Amino acid sequence: MTELILHHYPESPFAEKVRLVLGHKKLAWKSVHIPAVMPKPDVVALTGGYRKTPLLQVGADVYCDTALIADVLEHVQPEPALYPAHLKGVARVFAQWADSTLFWASMTYSIQPRSMAQVFSSGEAGQAFAADRKAMRTNMTHLRLGDATSAYRSYLRRLAHMADEHDFLFGSEACVADFAAYHPLWFTRTRTPAVADILQPTPSLLEWMERVSSVGHGRFEPLDAADAVEVARRADPEPAGRNLLVDSAFQDDHGIPLGSRVTVSAESFGPEATEGELIAATRTHYSLRREDPRAGTVHVHFPRVGYVLRKAETA
Incomplete structure (x- = not known):
């Protein structure tokens, strides 16, 4: 190959x-x-x-x-499988939700006035990014910050309930659901630490994030x-x-x-x-x-x- x-x-x-x-x-x-x-x-x-x-x-x-x-x-x-045989359907449906609904709540919350200086090297860089992403949001409803914050808090609690039960979201091994749910939270935690306090009320989720992160990026x-x-x-x-x-x-x-x-x-x-x-x-x-x-x-x-x-x- x-x-x-x-x-x-x-x-x-x-x-x-x-x-x-x-x-x-x-x-x-x-x-x-x-x-x-x-x-x-x-x-x-x-x-x-x-x-x-x-x-x-x-x-x-x-x-x-x-x-x-x-x-x-x-x-x-x-x-190891991304789509274990007994989870093929639910893992795909969950990943689609995480890549869309969870992602947009996370991004709207994370990129806000309190965190802008951590995301962008300058005001001009932030403006260029905002203009670029605005051009990409055709036919999309852009969440308001307050609505995104409320939704994100709810989604984090629901994910934490899953992490309370297992090492990974659907059991003892990671699957595509874990990687799809992880990346929006990773952005909040690593790219916008000024607003990452939203993760603190869910310690089991933070522990799960450490397990996912330890997978690494390969060679x-x-x-x-x-x-x-x-x-x-x-x-x-x-x-x-x-x-x-x-x-x-x-x-x-x-x-x-x-x-x-x-x-x-x-x-x-x-x-x-x-x-x-x-x-x-x-x-x-x-x-x-x-x-x-x-x-x-x-x-x-x-x-x-x-x-x-x-x-x-x-x-």
């Missing part, structure tokens, strides 16, 4: 989720640091438009969204972003059905045949679309073939849930 290349930046909560999954699987990987805000020319060279963090690159195949990346890493290294080496793009240019993408996504049967819910020119974009956060030739539409994912002057021929993969498939507009 071609080496795993993670495109991320250290402060990204979702990147922390994947870094821990890599540690859980005891995998080796290459670390490419990318900007937190646009422009991201090396990212766009690989994805054609998608710009959220992180990305997983394997040769000329690019996997978007941590839900899909987790599936890929489960296929690469099945043990990694730095790689320059331009070199990662060159890796893609020199590689051939894997044919649909033979890449690191296990399902391949065509599932047509849109009346769009394979071979069509299409776009794929996120339903809400991060509306930038990727355009290409539809080469796979399975029960779990979409795959597009696209050409880039720098990266060459690449296959870009998205999860089906949370993403919108459309026919590309013709001139």
Whole structure:
């Protein structure tokens, strides 16, 4: 298998989720640091438009969204399992909640006036970040600080009830639910300590966080972003059905045949679309073939849930 290349930046909560999954699987990987805000020319060279963090690159195949990346890493290294057989459904549903509802309550609470100086190096950096994320919040309702604080407190208590019972949220071993729930709390605790007092009333949750953190990030080496793009240019993408996504049967819910020119974009956060030739539409994912002057021929993969498939507009 071609080496795993993670495109991320250290402060990204979702990147922390994947870094821990890599540690859980005891995998080796290459670390490419990318900007937190646009422009991201090396990212766009690989994805054609998608710009959220992180990305997983394997040769000329690019996997978007941590839900899909987790599936890929489960296929690469099945043990220890992210989706234990008796928890497959509940773990996935819980992770989806944690990556959305819990995440946005946490971020709104954490990035507030009391913590701004800890998150951003300057007022200008904070303004640039705020403008960048505002542009990404298409069709989203932005929580007010008071509402987010109330919700976050409730969610922390509920997670603490789970942590009271087991070493990890669903038992004695970590699974995808732990990594999905951990990363928003990690941001509060490590990036915004000025407001991390919200975690103190739940000591069992703090103990659980220590256990998750001890998983580590696996073995990694730095790689320059331009070199990662060159890796893609020199590689051939894997044919649909033979890449690191296990399902391949065509599932047509849109009346769009394979071979069509299409776009794929996120339903809400991060509306930038990727355009290409539809080469796979399975029960779990979409795959597009696209050409880039720098990266060459690449296959870009998205999860089906949370993403919108459309026919590309013709001139």
